[in-house]
Amino acid sequence: MDTLAPPDNRPANLEHGGPGTQAPAAPGPAAERRVRIRQVTMEGVCTLVGAALGGIALTWVLYQRILPTSGAVGFWLCGYVTFLCLYALAGVVQWEPRDVANRLVGVLLVSAGLLVIAVVADQIGYTAVRGYPALHHLNFFTDTMALAGPLDPLTSGGMIHALVGSLEQMGIATVFSVPLGVLCALFLVEVGGPLARPVRTIVEAMTALPEIIAGLFIYAFLILSLGVGASGFAAAVALTVMMIPIVTRTAEVILRLVPSGLREASYALGGSQIRTVLNVVLPTARSGLATAVILAMARAVGETSPVLLTAGFTKDLNANPFSGPQTSLPLYIWNYVRYPQPAMVSRAFGAALALMVMVLLLFALARLIGGKAPGELTRRQRRQLRRAREADQLVRSDREAGDRSLALELTGADRGADAQ
Amino acid sequence: MTVEFVNPSGAGRHAADAGVVDGIGGLRPADPAPPDVTAELPGGPVPGSPPPVDVTAQWPGGSVPPDRPLVGLESRDVSAWFGTHKVLERVSLRMRPGEVTALIGPSGCGKSTYLRILNRMHEMVRGASLAGEVLLDGQDIYRPDRQPAQVRRRIGMVFQKPNPFPAMSIYDNVASGLKLAGIKVANKDALVETSLRRAGLWNEVRSRLRAPGGALSGGQQQRLCIARSLAVSPDVLLMDEPCSALDPTSTRRVEDTIAELQGQVTIVIVTHNMQQAARVSQSCAFFLATHDTPGHIVEAGQTRGIFEDPQDSRTADYVHGRFG
Numbered sequence: 001m002d003t004l005a006p007p008d009n010r011p012a013n014l015e016h017g018g019p020g021t022q023a024p025a026a027p028g029p030a031a032e033r034r035v036r037i038r039q040v041t042m043e044g045v046c047t048l049v050g051a052a053l054g055g056i057a058l059t060w061v062l063y064q065r066i067l068p069t070s071g072a073v074g075f076w077l078c079g080y081v082t083f084l085c086l087y088a089l090a091g092v093v094q095w096e097p098r099d100v101a102n103r104l105v106g107v108l109l110v111s112a113g114l115l116v117i118a119v120v121a122d123q124i125g126y127t128a129v130r131g132y133p134a135l136h137h138l139n140f141f142t143d144t145m146a147l148a149g150p151l152d153p154l155t156s157g158g159m160i161h162a163l164v165g166s167l168e169q170m171g172i173a174t175v176f177s178v179p180l181g182v183l184c185a186l187f188l189v190e191v192g193g194p195l196a197r198p199v200r201t202i203v204e205a206m207t208a209l210p211e212i213i214a215g216l217f218i219y220a221f222l223i224l225s226l227g228v229g230a231s232g233f234a235a236a237v238a239l240t241v242m243m244i245p246i247v248t249r250t251a252e253v254i255l256r257l258v259p260s261g262l263r264e265a266s267y268a269l270g271g272s273q274i275r276t277v278l279n280v281v282l283p284t285a286r287s288g289l290a291t292a293v294i295l296a297m298a299r300a301v302g303e304t305s306p307v308l309l310t311a312g313f314t315k316d317l318n319a320n321p322f323s324g325p326q327t328s329l330p331l332y333i334w335n336y337v338r339y340p341q342p343a344m345v346s347r348a349f350g351a352a353l354a355l356m357v358m359v360l361l362l363f364a365l366a367r368l369i370g371g372k373a374p375g376e377l378t379r380r381q382r383r384q385l386r387r388a389r390e391a392d393q394l395v396r397s398d399r400e401a402g403d404r405s406l407a408l409e410l411t412g413a414d415r416g417a418d419a420q
Numbered sequence: 421m422t423v424e425f426v427n428p429s430g431a432g433r434h435a436a437d438a439g440v441v442d443g444i445g446g447l448r449p450a451d452p453a454p455p456d457v458t459a460e461l462p463g464g465p466v467p468g469s470p471p472p473v474d475v476t477a478q479w480p481g482g483s484v485p486p487d488r489p490l491v492g493l494e495s496r497d498v499s500a501w502f503g504t505h506k507v508l509e510r511v512s513l514r515m516r517p518g519e520v521t522a523l524i525g526p527s528g529c530g531k532s533t534y535l536r537i538l539n540r541m542h543e544m545v546r547g548a549s550l551a552g553e554v555l556l557d558g559q560d561i562y563r564p565d566r567q568p569a570q571v572r573r574r575i576g577m578v579f580q581k582p583n584p585f586p587a588m589s590i591y592d593n594v595a596s597g598l599k600l601a602g603i604k605v606a607n608k609d610a611l612v613e614t615s616l617r618r619a620g621l622w623n624e625v626r627s628r629l630r631a632p633g634g635a636l637s638g639g640q641q642q643r644l645c646i647a648r649s650l651a652v653s654p655d656v657l658l659m660d661e662p663c664s665a666l667d668p669t670s671t672r673r674v675e676d677t678i679a680e681l682q683g684q685v686t687i688v689i690v691t692h693n694m695q696q697a698a699r700v701s702q703s704c705a706f707f708l709a710t711h712d713t714p715g716h717i718v719e720a721g722q723t724r725g726i727f728e729d730p731q732d733s734r735t736a737d738y739v740h741g742r743f744g
Contacts, residue, residue: 261583269652270573271600279599283587
């Protein structure tokens with residue numbers, strides 16, 4: 001009956017039983033040959049490669065030599081279409097029509113995937129290459145731009161002030177938006193009622209709100225009307241406006257995933273709604289909610305336009321978000337990439353790479369937290385569990401000795417009571 | 421053999437038991453004068469019922485329930501609707517204190533709806549309404565001044581699908597009822613142990629009380645849910661097809677648990693399995709609904725009578741497996 005199997009005890013080779021990992025305990029006849037389901041045949045590969053080569057060659061002849069057309073994009077587009085046609089033609093003569101359609105769709109999907117990967121890799125690679133001159137000077141991470149002019153070499157100046165600004169603004173925006181967003185999601189899921197529908201509609205509309213509107217709103221409301229002044233705080237409030245709908249939408253989805261059976265169980269135990277939410281719903285959804293928050297943070301840290309109107313711009317390190325302008329990474333990039341001097345552009349690209357790394361880290365964190373099922377323990381919790389168990393064992397073995405005599409007395413006493 | 425779980429107060433077993441009684445009993449609204457059911461059923465098995473499992477073997481403290489009067493449940497003319505669709509028609513049934521009452525009948529005949537009416541879970545469905553009254557200890561649980569949470573604390577429920585709280589350990593699952601209902605107990609460890617013992621799960625989980633509740637097998641999870649319900653010491657335990665998601669071995673363990681609880685708690689169990697109804701229950705009610713009549717009780721009475729000598733031909737057909 002003992003079925004408790006911690007996930008890490010599972011034999012590792014069960015998951016990826018490739019041809020290399022064969023069951024060790026297989027005496028008797030020679031190991032079986034595994035059936036190969038998806039076979040790559042020579043003719044399949046040749047058809048694909050041949051069609052690709054033929055397509056490009058034909059396009060080169062027609063596009064470059066015969067037709068009055070030119071341009072790289074057009075060439076590759078026409079080449080791809082020609083390749084597909086040739087591939088279909090070559091397929092029809094050797095395979096069934098349904099098989100041809102299958103393979104054709106397969107080729108389309110694979111090339112779409114490759115295209116997306118290529119675009120992302122190109123973006124990151126381009127940023128890295130352009131930003132490298134700035135990045136390999138340590139002062140880029142420790143200096144501000146206060147003493148560095150446009151003509152100064154990359155050995156002076158840096159982005160520490162923008163990094164500090166970004167982190168502070170993101171922190172403040174998170175502190176504001178997470179409670180509001182999660183509470184709003186709780187209202188939508190747990191309370192509901194006739195008001196839920198308009199609220200959900202507004203939240204959805206806010207998700208699609210152009211970011212510059214958020215910036216304009218805070219600019220008009222905080223800076224012009226209340227006279228707060230362009231500052232990190234104003235920028236954080238603008239980012240909050242951006243983050244609330246994201247947090248709300250994701251948290252709503254996560255909270256809906258909590259099985260209703262758990263809520264029922266809680267109510268059946270005599271729990272009130274607030275206790276059910278606090279003790280059952282939120283703990284069950286905790287890792288998903290953390291993911292929601294981190295994804296919203298990753299989104300906010302890269303926003304430029306809300307910050308553009310509200311944060312002001314400075315070359316100095318301003319660690320106080322409540323007074324004076326404060327630069328953040330997107331603002332830094334936006335400002336310096338427009339300079340004609342290559343050193344400035346390099347700095348902008350370096351900051352862009354730093355921003356991407358930051359977003360990547362946040363995403364990795366989200367995966368790390370969100371990939372865990374509720375009840376699954378972290379390494380630290382497992383350690384605590386083991387310690388607690390050991391403590392229990394000690395107490396128990398201490399008691400067991402003394403307990404036996406007590407139990408004898410007790411059962412005797414109870415028998416006496418029963419007899420009465 | 422007995423094992424004392426961590427007992428911070430250092431007191432012995434007597435103190436532990438007293439803690440359970442005080443902790444929960446103190447929170448119950450003071451009922452004027454509970455009907456004198458104790459005289460009729462002094463915590464022992466109902467005459468004529470199958471011999472109960474020897475609880476003393478597992479529980480050195482003798483008969484488990486602290487000396488509390490057993491409480492019965494009665495429904496009078498209960499009808500129920502979902503929107504305009506009537507699903508139950510004037511169901512009147514007495515569930516005797518300390519007995520196991522089985523509700524049987526084909527799917528869709530309103531058994532589960534009826535069960536959910538008994539602890540005010542029915543009203544949580546949107547568009548659901550009902551008529552009639554449900555008397556716990558002679559008092560209507562649908563009286564306007566009664567809080568649903570208070571009612572549910574006295575009438576616990578075990579669901580078809582085991583639903584332990586995944587974010588809590590086994591220990592916390594059992595203690596969750598206290599936390600959810602805002603009950604303070606002097607000796608929580610003792611209460612957890614008592615509840616797990618009563619649910620017949622203690623020996624299987626005693627060494628891993630801090631493991632997550634979701635890591636147990638289906639049958640163990642269901643008994644964990646039973647233990648969780650027992651921890652708030654309800655007067656009545658409702659079970660909605662508790663074994664339908666379980667394999668035969670686990671089913672037997674849960675049935676053993678029910679047999680042990682009989683005489684300690686009033687149990688109402690919905691089941692599709694007629695052998696199960698015959699095995700675990702003393703009383704039985706046969707529900708039936710046709711396409712133009714809402715669910716109603718065709719026949720109710722002693723289980724033996726229903727199965728061996730049914731008065732209604734439809735009951736006979738159903739219990740002999742000729743339809744349903």
